[in-house]
Amino acid sequence: MPDQLIFAMEVVxxxxxTGVMYALVALGFVLIYKASGIFNYAQGVMALFAAxxxxxxxxxxxxxxxxINATFGTEIHHLPWHSVPALLAIALTVLVMIGLAWFVxxxxxxxxxxxxxxxxxxxxxxxxxxxxxxxxxxxGSEIRTLDIGLPQGINTIIDETTFNWFGYGFFIDxxxxxxxxxxxxxxxxxxxxAQYTKQGRAMRAVADDHQAALSVGISLNFVWIxxxxxxxxxxxVAGTMWGAKSGVQFSLSLxxxxxxxxxxxxxxxxxxxxxxxxxxxxxxxxxxxxxxxxNDIFGAVFGFTLNATExxxxxxxxxxxxxxxxxxxxxxxxxxxx
Amino acid sequence: xxxxxxxxxxxxxxSGPALADLVIPDLSYRTGAYAAGGIPFSDGYQDYFNMxxxxxxGVGGEMFRIIECETxxxxxxxxxxxEATKGEGALVYQPLxxxxxxxxxxxxxxxxxxxxxxxxxRTSAANGEIFSNVFNYPANYWDGASVIINALLDENDGxxxxxxxxxxxxxxxYGREPIRTLEVLSEQHGFELVQLAVDHPGQExxxxxxxxxxxxxxxxxxxxxxxxxxxxxxxAANIRFPMENFIGNWWAGAEHDVIPAGDAANGxxxxxxxxxxxxxxxxxxxxxxxxxGLAAGDGSNLGSVLYTRGxxxxxxxxxxxxxxxxxxxxxxxxxxxxxxxxxxxxxxxxRMEELxxxxxxxxxxxxxxxxxxxxxxxxxxxNASEQEWVTLTDFIAPDDAVTQPLIEEDSAMFAAENxxxxxxxxx
Numbered sequence: 001m002p003d004q005l006i007f008a009m010e011v012v013x014x015x016x017x018t019g020v021m022y023a024l025v026a027l028g029f030v031l032i033y034k035a036s037g038i039f040n041y042a043q044g045v046m047a048l049f050a051a052x053x054x055x056x057x058x059x060x061x062x063x064x065x066x067x068i069n070a071t072f073g074t075e076i077h078h079l080p081w082h083s084v085p086a087l088l089a090i091a092l093t094v095l096v097m098i099g100l101a102w103f104v105x106x107x108x109x110x111x112x113x114x115x116x117x118x119x120x121x122x123x124x125x126x127x128x129x130x131x132x133x134x135x136x137x138x139x140g141s142e143i144r145t146l147d148i149g150l151p152q153g154i155n156t157i158i159d160e161t162t163f164n165w166f167g168y169g170f171f172i173d174x175x176x177x178x179x180x181x182x183x184x185x186x187x188x189x190x191x192x193x194a195q196y197t198k199q200g201r202a203m204r205a206v207a208d209d210h211q212a213a214l215s216v217g218i219s220l221n222f223v224w225i226x227x228x229x230x231x232x233x234x235x236x237v238a239g240t241m242w243g244a245k246s247g248v249q250f251s252l253s254l255x256x257x258x259x260x261x262x263x264x265x266x267x268x269x270x271x272x273x274x275x276x277x278x279x280x281x282x283x284x285x286x287x288x289x290x291x292x293x294x295n296d297i298f299g300a301v302f303g304f305t306l307n308a309t310e311x312x313x314x315x316x317x318x319x320x321x322x323x324x325x326x327x328x329x330x331x332x333x334x335x336x337x338x
Numbered sequence: 339x340x341x342x343x344x345x346x347x348x349x350x351x352x353s354g355p356a357l358a359d360l361v362i363p364d365l366s367y368r369t370g371a372y373a374a375g376g377i378p379f380s381d382g383y384q385d386y387f388n389m390x391x392x393x394x395x396g397v398g399g400e401m402f403r404i405i406e407c408e409t410x411x412x413x414x415x416x417x418x419x420x421e422a423t424k425g426e427g428a429l430v431y432q433p434l435x436x437x438x439x440x441x442x443x444x445x446x447x448x449x450x451x452x453x454x455x456x457x458x459x460r461t462s463a464a465n466g467e468i469f470s471n472v473f474n475y476p477a478n479y480w481d482g483a484s485v486i487i488n489a490l491l492d493e494n495d496g497x498x499x500x501x502x503x504x505x506x507x508x509x510x511x512y513g514r515e516p517i518r519t520l521e522v523l524s525e526q527h528g529f530e531l532v533q534l535a536v537d538h539p540g541q542e543x544x545x546x547x548x549x550x551x552x553x554x555x556x557x558x559x560x561x562x563x564x565x566x567x568x569x570x571x572x573x574a575a576n577i578r579f580p581m582e583n584f585i586g587n588w589w590a591g592a593e594h595d596v597i598p599a600g601d602a603a604n605g606x607x608x609x610x611x612x613x614x615x616x617x618x619x620x621x622x623x624x625x626x627x628x629x630x631g632l633a634a635g636d637g638s639n640l641g642s643v644l645y646t647r648g649x650x651x652x653x654x655x656x657x658x659x660x661x662x663x664x665x666x667x668x669x670x671x672x673x674x675x676x677x678x679x680x681x682x683x684x685x686x687x688x689r690m691e692e693l694x695x696x697x698x699x700x701x702x703x704x705x706x707x708x709x710x711x712x713x714x715x716x717x718x719x720x721n722a723s724e725q726e727w728v729t730l731t732d733f734i735a736p737d738d739a740v741t742q743p744l745i746e747e748d749s750a751m752f753a754a755e756n757x758x759x760x761x762x763x764x765x
Contacts (some may be wrong), residue, residue, distance in 0.1 A: 043541060144598075246569045
């Protein structure tokens with residue numbers, strides 16, 4: 001088998017894994033948009049906030065320590081315990097995200113019921129800046145190492161197996177494999193929750209027609225808090241996976257940029273769409289980069305190569321899909337009656 | 339009650355008229371995606387001036403007044419900070435961003451305020467004949483690229499013939515700075531240069547590291563910043579690239595760049611334009627600033643790579659002020675006098691020792707034509723078990739025969755574009 005083909009197969013495999021990571025971020029957007037019609041600009045910052053809270057709790061840090069120390073002249077940094085077991089820290093972070101969901105609903109969106117979508121979108125921009133500031137005040141700006149026992153590095157089984165097959169061992173990061181499994185479990189869990197639980201059915205009812213849902217006694221307030229809580233949980237998962245790669249730091253919020261082309265492609269209202277969209281973007285951008293940066297492929301034909309195409313190509317790919325399917329691959333068909 | 343009184347007094351002092359005359363704006367970035375790098379630099383920068391205030395009563399009897407302005411590493415906000423603070427009598431600006439520097443070069447030159455872009459910004463600003471108000475001593479990016487190649491030449495018995503070197507760079511004006519120098523050096527020394535760009539912010543580098551794994555280069559040189567550094571170190575560890583053959587520039591060699599990767603980062607190397615280690619000046623900062631409750635930050639960064647660099651930047655500014663005061667015979671100097679002081683600055687080993695910072699930088703002197711210093715830098719290596727950077731070499735000189743023509747060419751182009759007539763430094 002030609003070398004370039006083998007390399008392309010490795011690129012595709014890694015693109016799929018990267019796509020799963022993108023899909024994890026996109027899922028949070030879909031959940032909120034589907035249930036409330038709000039495009040949540042703050043989803044990336046929620047991932048940052050969740051990851052910072054997880055690390056902060058795990059390291060036994062005192063929230064708002066800088067503020068407390070600056071105001072009262074104290075020197076408090078850590079709680080009496082200096083570390084919290086990972087599972088307990090995750091559980092506590094989930095509680096914090098539920099509290100955040102309650103806060104967001106009660107303080108922000110409760111007062112904006114019936115407003116235009118653009119007003120709600122603007123409110124999420126404000127929420128993003130507010131949350132970023134609160135995260136900074138709570139936990140500081142330093143980069144934190146996230147250590148909850150996730151494996152990292154080359155998967156030796158895949159490396160050795162593909163070496164035996166092709167004479168070249170494929171690189172797949174163990175963390176990406178874990179992320180793919182977590183994403184599969186997460187999607188299965190979300191689908192099961194929506195299909196088989198009373199709260200899930202209420203969530204779907206609100207998503208379909210919130211006025212009809214209201215008329216049969218479903219509490220919109222409860223459902224929206226539930227949805228924001230679920231989005232917060234998804235943000236925690238995404239923040240944890242991305243934070244394990246780069247350390248938990250403020251640029252984590254920028255992972256939202258990677259979710260936008262995924263949403264454009266997969267549709268804003270479909271959970272499977274987020275997954276498939278993520279995979280298409282992940283593979284598409286990786287394969288495109290591989291081809292145009294290769295001296296043997298693109299360079300041999302055009303005499304030059306391109307580099308760092310991932311960011312813009314993802315959007316170009318999404319726009320191409322939009323031309324043919326404006327609602328995205330899995331989005332609800334837009335029917336306009338005159 | 340004592341605390342309350344102190345706070346009220348501090349508030350009254352802050353809102354009252356200026357009590358000090360040496361105004362130093364600190365364009366810091368303590369928030370946003372790059373805060374992890376901005377905080378220690380700003381802490382070191384401010385703590386040194388505060389230490390001089392407390393210990394010596396400032397310089398030449400004049401106290402420092404620091405005006406901190408948050409840029410969040412954002413160019414527009416950086417320019418706003420400049421405009422908002424220049425009227426306070428600012429003596430020198432350290433823009434701390436190549437983007438902000440490019441915007442401030444024409445403004446500061448028109449306003450007659452010097453810029454010190456220490457190891458960043460526009461490389462050709464080293465040519466003082468064209469850039470009268472911009473200084474980038476002790477080193478610039480082209481020097482850095484040349485120093486890395488010189489260090490590798492030393493390790494390879496003077497030859498890199500047939501070797502393959504990857505340049506992994508931030509896809510920005512900053513990241514592209516070393517390309518021309520490395521291209522010239524690649525032709526000169528016969529190594530193959532492979533260029534791999536990483537888009538901002540650098541969180542996703544999977545494809546670049548797959549390419550590196552396939553290309554099997556002898557060395558990877560990184561021109562990174564922010565999250566790009568942490569991800570790159572982790573990805574290098576993931577593909578089991580030999581860490582000692584992975585070398586960052588001086589903005590990719592701080593503690594926070596390597597700690598997230600844990601033990602896997604052990605052996606990673608980086609350039610440093612400043613020395614490290616336990617220097618007497620740190621004890622003075624501890625006593626006069628931190629113990630007195632005057633630290634700019636929480637005190638945790640003292641002695642770290644970027645804290646030391648910020649402190650070194652302040653030290654160079656304070657020295658230039660001292661020179662300017664001597665030259666003009668006045669203590670309360672103007673920005674124009676400060677520029678003169680910077681242009682006559684000379685840092686000797688003896689002076690650095692006297693300042694309590696032996697070996698904090700190379701010896702260098704600035705002149706009318708040379709605003710860039712010697713361009714020397716040292717190689718350091720990360721020791722993961724001790725959680726510290728270890729300096730491996732003395733300060734290594736760049737190849738001026740390569741960098742100087744590039745500086746002259748680029749600055750001449752800038753002069754032609756902006757209608758600047760070169761100063762006659764022979765006079």
